[in-house]
Amino acid sequence: MKILVCISHVPDTTSKINFTDGDTKFDTNGVQFVINPNDEFGLTRAMWFKEKQGASVDVVNVGGAETEPTLRKALAIGADTAIRVNTEATDGFAVAKQLAKVVKDGGYDLVIAGRESIDYNGGMVPGMLAAMTDANFVTNCIGLEIDGTNAKAVREIDGGKETVNTSLPLVVAGQKGIVEESDLRIPNMRGIMMARKKPLNVVEPVDATSETSTANFEKPAPKGAVKLVDADNIDELVNLLHNEAKVI
Amino acid sequence: MSVLVYTESENGKFKKAALEVVSYAKAVADQMGTTVTAVAINADDNESLGAYGASKVLSVKDDSLNNFNAKKHAAVIEQAAKNESAKVVVLSSSADSKYLAPLLAVGLDAGYVSNVVEAPSSTSPFTVKRTAFTNKAFANTEINTDVKIVGLSNNSFGVVEASGSASVEDFSPSIPDSGVNVESVDKATDKVSIADAEVVVSGGRGLKGPENWGMIEELADVLGAATACSKPVSDLGWRPHGEHVGQTGKPVASNLYIAIGISGAIQHLAGINASKVKVVVNTDPEAPFFKAADYGVVGDAFEVVPALIEKLKAFKAQNA
Ligand SMILES: Cc1cc2nc3c(=O)[nH]c(=O)nc-3n(C[C@H](O)[C@H](O)[C@H](O)COP(=O)(O)OP(=O)(O)OC[C@H]3O[C@@H](n4cnc5c(N)ncnc54)[C@H](O)[C@@H]3O)c2cc1C
Ligand SMILES: Nc1ncnc2c1ncn2[C@@H]1O[C@H](COP(=O)(O)O)[C@@H](O)[C@H]1O
Numbered sequence A: 001m002k003i004l005v006c007i008s009h010v011p012d013t014t015s016k017i018n019f020t021d022g023d024t025k026f027d028t029n030g031v032q033f034v035i036n037p038n039d040e041f042g043l044t045r046a047m048w049f050k051e052k053q054g055a056s057v058d059v060v061n062v063g064g065a066e067t068e069p070t071l072r073k074a075l076a077i078g079a080d081t082a083i084r085v086n087t088e089a090t091d092g093f094a095v096a097k098q099l100a101k102v103v104k105d106g107g108y109d110l111v112i113a114g115r116e117s118i119d120y121n122g123g124m125v126p127g128m129l130a131a132m133t134d135a136n137f138v139t140n141c142i143g144l145e146i147d148g149t150n151a152k153a154v155r156e157i158d159g160g161k162e163t164v165n166t167s168l169p170l171v172v173a174g175q176k177g178i179v180e181e182s183d184l185r186i187p188n189m190r191g192i193m194m195a196r197k198k199p200l201n202v203v204e205p206v207d208a209t210s211e212t213s214t215a216n217f218e219k220p221a222p223k224g225a226v227k228l229v230d231a232d233n234i235d236e237l238v239n240l241l242h243n244e245a246k247v248i
Numbered sequence B: 001m002s003v004l005v006y007t008e009s010e011n012g013k014f015k016k017a018a019l020e021v022v023s024y025a026k027a028v029a030d031q032m033g034t035t036v037t038a039v040a041i042n043a044d045d046n047e048s049l050g051a052y053g054a055s056k057v058l059s060v061k062d063d064s065l066n067n068f069n070a071k072k073h074a075a076v077i078e079q080a081a082k083n084e085s086a087k088v089v090v091l092s093s094s095a096d097s098k099y100l101a102p103l104l105a106v107g108l109d110a111g112y113v114s115n116v117v118e119a120p121s122s123t124s125p126f127t128v129k130r131t132a133f134t135n136k137a138f139a140n141t142e143i144n145t146d147v148k149i150v151g152l153s154n155n156s157f158g159v160v161e162a163s164g165s166a167s168v169e170d171f172s173p174s175i176p177d178s179g180v181n182v183e184s185v186d187k188a189t190d191k192v193s194i195a196d197a198e199v200v201v202s203g204g205r206g207l208k209g210p211e212n213w214g215m216i217e218e219l220a221d222v223l224g225a226a227t228a229c230s231k232p233v234s235d236l237g238w239r240p241h242g243e244h245v246g247q248t249g250k251p252v253a254s255n256l257y258i259a260i261g262i263s264g265a266i267q268h269l270a271g272i273n274a275s276k277v278k279v280v281v282n283t284d285p286e287a288p289f290f291k292a293a294d295y296g297v298v299g300d301a302f303e304v305v306p307a308l309i310e311k312l313k314a315f316k317a318q319n320a
Helices: A037-053 A065-077 A092-106 A125-133 A189-197 A234-244 B016-032 B046-052 B070-083 B095-108 B210-223 B231-235 B266-272 B301-319
Strands: A002-006 A009-011 A033-035 A056-062 A081-085 A110-114 A136-147 A150-157 A160-167 A170-174 A200-203 A212-218 A227-229 B003-007 B036-041 B056-060 B088-091 B111-116 B126-132 B137-143 B148-152 B167-170 B181-187 B199-203 B226-229 B256-260 B277-282 B295-298
Touching (some): A002 A037, A033 A037, A033 A065, A037 A170, A056 A065, A065 A200, A125 A136, A136 B095, A150 B181, A212 B111, A212 B126, A227 A234, B003 B016, B016 B088, B016 B148, B088 B095, B095 B148, B111 B137, B199 B210
Parallel strands (some): A002 A056, A081 A200, B056 B167, B088 B148, B199 B256, B277 B295
Antiparallel strands (some): A136 A150, A150 A160, A160 B181, A212 B137, B126 B137
16 A cells, blocks of 8 residues: 655744744744654554555655755654645645645555644544545544455544545545544654655656735734632633623 | 625524624625625524524535535535635535635645634635644735635634625535445544534643643633643643644634643644634743733632632632
């Protein structure tokens, strides 16, 4: 089984979000970039398929050279080969177009992406990729088993979960649950050394125009001060929620 | 040329999110000088959508659509959009709508923007405001394709009543085979889901252990709320993963969010910031959550929560 894991390169969850150039660009100054958390869960599941079922695992990112350390980290966790499609990720559609080419060229059976990236939060790349490559698709995936070309997946739904049967070729968009937090691997020294020798192939993009473009960013208006209520005076809290906030 | 909206239902009844997306579609249609057509699958009370601004409802009745199936449902909406020559399609942010949206976008060659929080600031170019960086910012994004798909953030626009009536037409699209088949659904029917909840009661590590969740559930019960938790609480196995909210968990956009024994880490706040009113109960006055909350109680959850339950019960008895 050939697995491709899509890796989006995102600001660490603790990052302060600021913009430059008249609020048109994300300010990367002082920002630490990481593997998108949802993708890290998916990559860890892919490593399980590699170790238990002999799958090969490649990772891919659509982005500039600045994303290579993130791909190297994925190699250090255990992926075999990294691919970087050398173009700016302008919108979800354009990224999916690039990934579709990689999937077709590589003949992948299973693509594991994340439910959403924590920077753009589009939640659209994996589904678009599935539609473009005529693969089956399961999102919000919190469980995945593969047996030959058959797959059983668990999807988180509003208020519960659902189990589905499907088959390869398949794209899943994973999240925490596809493996547990405690299953995540911190690359060790040996992994890091080995990653330096593993191939990181840079491929040139295909033509793909974006369908959307962001004119500018805004930050939320600053929040007013909290109104404190005395712990002995919970009546007052009920009163405020009813009469002032009007939420009960 | 109408604005098409997909109105989700459960057991034949429209969800609140469906009424919200119709309200939103009506605002877009007014801006564009056109009308709203809804597509409803196995819903009973189709006429009722007129009260929120739909002029026409395409009613699909098909038993093969009883279980949600992203590919089949996307195909239905795609055919409805083509039928109506719709230039704008509006969807909610439910798990199901977010699942089908990218499939529909490819099918319609339409640009798709998710997590939209306001009516378009302009319809030419078509510009919408969406959240980005998990609620730490907004992006004003233009959709440049002929057909546009808007995914509306839950509880961002609100349900707006209109005076009008809707005509109902039967619609029988062709349903494709899907390679994904539901084997079983495991869903608590007696509990409010976080996505649908107007009120969410959430507990953190400050509650010390899973045995102390009784009072959280009771508080949720009194408020008709959903229960949620911080990430470590689900990682520790105190609560199910489905309750984990925050940047790497579920987003919350309720009217009221009550955080009990949660410190207010940046990753937690990012996921719940879209909630309108936030209340925090924490023993530590320095807990970062107090900076993000509207109302706060510095105090011990084991005293404050039982008191709050009691006062709310009294309040309900009085206002019943
Ligand atoms: C990549 C990444 C992603 C993450 N994503 C998320 C996410 O999506 N969601 C999330 O929640 N976290 C997330 N986190 C974790 C986050 O950083 C915090 O560790 C977490 O939110 C803390 O949970 P907590 O507030 O329940 O626990 P703690 O930080 O331990 O806080 C417990 C609080 O309870 C208070 N307390 C103690 N006793 C009482 C009492 N008797 N009564 C009242 N209050 C009391 C304490 O004063 C304290 O403020 C993420 C972290 C990382 C690194
Ligand atoms: N530039 C990218 N390169 C590779 N994979 C990506 C890229 N952007 C998004 N993805 C994948 O698609 C998922 C969802 O991203 P998004 O649609 O942006 O929310 C991510 O978790 C990644 O797995």
